[in-house]
Amino acid sequence: MEEEERDEMTESTAIPKSDATEDATPRSPLDLHEPAPAEPETKGWGSAKADTNAKSVVADNVDLFYGDFKAVEGISLTIRPNRVTALIGSSGCGKTTFLRSINRMHELTAGARVSGSITVDDLDIYDPRVDPVQVRRMIGMVFQQPNPFPTMSIYENVAAGLTLNSSKISKSEKDDVVERSLRGAHLWEEVKDRLDKPGSGLSGGQQQRLCIARAISVEPEVLLMDEPCSALDPVATLAVEDLIMELKEHYTIAIVTHNMQQASRASDYTAFFNLERSGDPGRLVEIDETKKIFSNPSVKATEDYVSGRFG
Ligand SMILES: Nc1ncnc2c1ncn2[C@@H]1O[C@H](COP(=O)(O)OP(=O)(O)OP(=O)(O)O)[C@@H](O)[C@H]1O
Ligand SMILES: [Mg+2]
Numbered sequence: 001m002e003e004e005e006r007d008e009m010t011e012s013t014a015i016p017k018s019d020a021t022e023d024a025t026p027r028s029p030l031d032l033h034e035p036a037p038a039e040p041e042t043k044g045w046g047s048a049k050a051d052t053n054a055k056s057v058v059a060d061n062v063d064l065f066y067g068d069f070k071a072v073e074g075i076s077l078t079i080r081p082n083r084v085t086a087l088i089g090s091s092g093c094g095k096t097t098f099l100r101s102i103n104r105m106h107e108l109t110a111g112a113r114v115s116g117s118i119t120v121d122d123l124d125i126y127d128p129r130v131d132p133v134q135v136r137r138m139i140g141m142v143f144q145q146p147n148p149f150p151t152m153s154i155y156e157n158v159a160a161g162l163t164l165n166s167s168k169i170s171k172s173e174k175d176d177v178v179e180r181s182l183r184g185a186h187l188w189e190e191v192k193d194r195l196d197k198p199g200s201g202l203s204g205g206q207q208q209r210l211c212i213a214r215a216i217s218v219e220p221e222v223l224l225m226d227e228p229c230s231a232l233d234p235v236a237t238l239a240v241e242d243l244i245m246e247l248k249e250h251y252t253i254a255i256v257t258h259n260m261q262q263a264s265r266a267s268d269y270t271a272f273f274n275l276e277r278s279g280d281p282g283r284l285v286e287i288d289e290t291k292k293i294f295s296n297p298s299v300k301a302t303e304d305y306v307s308g309r310f311g
Pocket of ligand 2: 095096097226256
């Protein structure tokens with residue numbers, strides 16, 4: 001398995017293995033070095049979700065490097081809470097790289113570097129006091145290829161993040177979170193009678209919804225999706241799009257897509273990235289309401305791209 005795939009298997013739950021012994025206490029990344037409270041938690045990871053956790057993500061002049069190569073330059077944009085923001089642009093313009101910088105996965109690549117700032121509400125996620133592991137918990141990610149843990153059951157796949165995070169959580173609490181997450185991912189009715197069967201036995205669309213259930217089980221504040229429907233057929237794609245529209249009530253969502261219909265159907269805002277010449281860094285051309293980007297964008301390159309004239 002490639003290095004990157006291994007990262008994704010680990011990070012898709014946003015829970016690295018090294019956290020296996022931690023409790024389920026929801027803490028801000030800046031509270032990391034404080035002792036965990038002794039009281040059982042009543043709200044947060046591993047418990048019923050009451051309100052929206054959605055937070056805004058603000059990138060300010062972000063440059064992203066792989067060694068000496070600057071892949072992305074000068075990105076400043078806001079990803080709004082309870083909205084879906086689509087990231088579009090031709091292959092190689094840095095959409096995935098930028099997305100991975102939002103939950104500090106970019107730095108997992110050897111030699112990768114970030115400059116500029118990214119804040120989630122008021123938290124500077126690159127503040128040296130912030131633990132990247134906590135950032136990856138707060139900001140979940142769903143990948144292009146559905147990647148359920150192959151040896152685990154449907155139930156265990158969803159509970160994986162909780163299990164790794166918590167030694168305290170009871171079986172009935174875990175059952176509740178698994179059901180809530182599967183309902184939230186529109187998968188419960190299809191799998192409720194076979195929770196003990198392998199996650200890898202589901203169809204591609206079901207597996208992707210399982211991965212979404214796994215991502216939301218730990219109650220992230222932001223959900224990043226990198227071409228989540230590219231491996232799915234049109235019916236499964238529409239099911240995931242419906243789900244994304246519902247999830248935005250609770251989360252801040254950024255989705256990378258090459259599918260212009262999907263961006264126009266499923267997103268509220270669209271950010272168009274572009275690459276002027278091969279070897280140049282990718283840049284943000286414009287971000288605006290999706291209906292404006294698709295009907296009357298400010299920049300001609302955007303119009304050319306969304307109308308299929310290039311890229
Ligand atoms: N691990 C890496 N090491 C070195 N360069 C990389 C790495 N990953 C990506 N790049 C380079 O960074 C640039 C941006 O890549 P990225 O994958 O972010 O593009 P993208 O917009 O997501 O493309 P696509 O639409 O094809 O997925 C490209 O030039 C790519 O070759
Ligand atoms: Mg990509």
